[in-house]
Amino acid sequence: GDSVTQMEGPVTLSEEAFLTINCTYTATGYPSLFWYVQYPGEGLQLLLKATKADDKGSNKGFEATYRKETTSFHLEKGSVQVSDSAVYFCALLAHNTDKLIFGTGTRLQVFP
Amino acid sequence: DTGVSQNPRHKITKRGQNVTFRCDPISEHNRLYWYRQTLGQGPEFLTYFQNEAQLEKSRLLSDRFSAERPKGSFSTLEIQRTEQGDSAMYLCASSYTRADTEAFFGQGTRLTVV
Numbered sequence: 001g002d003s004v005t006q007m008e009g010p011v012t013l014s015e016e017a018f019l020t021i022n023c024t025y026t027a028t029g030y031p032s033l034f035w036y037v038q039y040p041g042e043g044l045q046l047l048l049k050a051t052k053a054d055d056k057g058s059n060k061g062f063e064a065t066y067r068k069e070t071t072s073f074h075l076e077k078g079s080v081q082v083s084d085s086a087v088y089f090c091a092l093l094a095h096n097t098d099k100l101i102f103g104t105g106t107r108l109q110v111f112p
Numbered sequence: 113d114t115g116v117s118q119n120p121r122h123k124i125t126k127r128g129q130n131v132t133f134r135c136d137p138i139s140e141h142n143r144l145y146w147y148r149q150t151l152g153q154g155p156e157f158l159t160y161f162q163n164e165a166q167l168e169k170s171r172l173l174s175d176r177f178s179a180e181r182p183k184g185s186f187s188t189l190e191i192q193r194t195e196q197g198d199s200a201m202y203l204c205a206s207s208y209t210r211a212d213t214e215a216f217f218g219q220g221t222r223l224t225v226v
Contacts, residue, residue, distance in 0.1 A: 020132070036217075042219065043115075043216075044203070044205075045217070046216075049214075099145070100155075102154030103154050104154050105218075
């Protein structure tokens with residue numbers, strides 16, 4: 001079945017460091033791909049999305065490119081801030097369904 | 113609009129008791145989803161509604177679980193005869209017609225079964 005695999009955390013970085021959180025997926029057809037973020041004490045929020053191959057989603061300095069050849073959707077940010085500390089979830093929506101399938105989440109901790 | 117609202121935020125219950133959670137979606141959203149999240153895992157789909165119609169139920173949703181959305185607005189999720197394995201965060205989300213238009217999540221109801 002469809003699934004999402006993301007790197008285990010926590011990822012610990014200093015402020016202004018470069019961030020990569022890996023995400024790969026298994027799905028039939030052409031799913032839509034998402035990154036959701038969960039800040040402490042808050043609900044999940046959509047961070048960015050891409051709906052077809054080679055699309056790049058971006059928001060708040062974060063980017064992710066839909067790579068069909070490697071079935072990946074890695075999240076990157078050039079310079080992280082303390083306020084980026086949160087749990088990040090990669091997710092897919094298969095073309096023939098209406099349910100999001102999430103990865104296990106990656107906790108990011110950014111220290112000043 | 114204040115977003116998706118879930119009540120209660122926390123619930124502690126004894127094994128074997130019934131519990132009911134409520135979700136109030138964003139008012140103009142016709143889709144409503146329930147997910148369950150356990151510690152260290154991502155949310156797992158349970159069920160969803162298009163208006164008042166329940167369109168899909170996960171195999172995770174045993175016969176002890178029932179969800180309703182009687183008027184196409186708020187929804188309730190009931191768990192009968194709770195078990196310790198039901199302890200989790202129960203998340204509600206709403207969206208327009210499809211989840212890829214962006215699903216907005218509530219803060220969840222944390223259930224602890226003792």
